[in-house]
Amino acid sequence: MSAYICVVVLTVSAVGGATVVSELLSRPTNVCLTSHNLNLVLRWDPPEGTASGLVYTAMYKSSVTDYRIGCENTSSLECDFSTLKISPYGNYTGRVRAQLGEESSNWAESNYVTLDTDTFIGSPTVSLSSNGATLEVSIQDPVFSFSTLRNVYNGVTYNITYWKKGQNEKARSIPGIQQHQLVLSDLDPGTKYCVQVQINTDRNPNPSQPSSITCESTANEQEAPWVAAMVAFVIMAVVVALLVVAVVYWKSISQFLCPKDALPPHFEESLLAHRNSNMYLNMQSPVEEIYHPISIIAGDRTVEEGDPLEAAGSSFSQQPDVIVGER
Known part of the structure; x- marks a missing residue:
């Protein structure tokens, strides 16, 4: 009887223990730690046959430190440790577990990576x-x-x-x-x-x-690069020379292109004469007019307004008497 009871107890215990284990979440699969251009990234696949809504916690450690959390309660299937405190010469490993509500899976371990010797260097x-x-x-x-x-x-x-x-x-x-x-x-x-x-x-x-x-x-042989360089040099030299000439002789060039009108010297002397000078005083006094009056007396015919000059001239030529008087 006691033996029967022991067998029953062991059977129940075994069944109960198997039930407890089956209720645990499965671990993530294909856990791999990789490095590309000195980054450090842990990647994994979700557990097989699990429901949606899983989150993950990923950790890493070096050969001289304990595990540190890199990502917590993330739904992503990778965790980048590059932003954390890592050394380009360190030796690292990682681990990850799945979580669904209050339940958690066992940790799934990754491979080891030595950054400077195992990283994949990208293309230049x-x-x-x-x-x-x-x-x-x-x-x-x-x-x-x-x-x-x-x-x-x-x-x-x-x-x-x-x-x-x-x-x-x-x-x-x-x-x-x-x-x-x-x-x-x-x-x-x-x-x-x-x-x-x-x-x-x-x-x-x-x-x-x-x-x-x-x-x-490649360029053709006749397209020698020194030819283009020489042409460019000559053009630059000519431009610089023209600029220098324009700066040095700017006054002469401007007078040649835009000449100023000059007054005759006696006009300038008159305009610039001082108020007390003889020239200025003579200019201010009235000018005495000197003239000789002339009287023309026609005989029987007077020149009418509108007569042709030829007719008037012939008429005058027939009259010999001309009196000129001086005043």
Whole structure:
């Protein structure tokens, strides 16, 4: 009897225990901690067969610290720890659990990530400029979540690959470039070339993502760049010379273009004469008129108003008597 009771008790306990476990939420699945350009993001999938309305709490820790909360009661399926206190050389792991009301699942652990060696470095930005039969390659590093590529890694080099457009199988590579700019000079004039760049670092074993393919054409040989530069220099020199001449000889040029009307000297002397001068006093006194009166006496005929001058002249010529009197 006692043995039967023990069996029943154990059976009930087992059933009850299984019921308690089944009532717990399942843990999130596919938990993965990743890093791209030094960010630190934990991602996961929701538990299988769970209802909607789940929220999650995600935490992270380093090899020298305890777990810290990164996201709490979030409905998102990822948590970004990049805005928190992390080091570019730290070793991190994360964990997440699901919550539905008062119920919570067990923690689901993630992998470990060492930022400087495991982060995926993004692609650089490449621009090309044509300078005669050469191409100048300019490279810009990807933007990190915090710090910069050159501050985190000491040995940064670029692997530059270039080829004629449409001839990818004949691509040529230049490894180990440390400068941000490089001139490709062994090119054919009047030809379009394409360039792609990858970044290599001293501590990260993987190269960066390759840059997008950028293409640019070289100039023809007759389109020498020094010709345009010389023309521009000559034009600038002429403009500067004209400005200097205009400034130095501005007074003479303005008098030549806009001459002033000059009065005769005796007019200026008269206008500028002093009130007490003889010239001014003579100008103010009345002028005495000197004249000789003349009387013309016609004989039988007088000149009528409106007669022609010829007729009057002939009439006068026939009269010899002319008296002139002086007063």
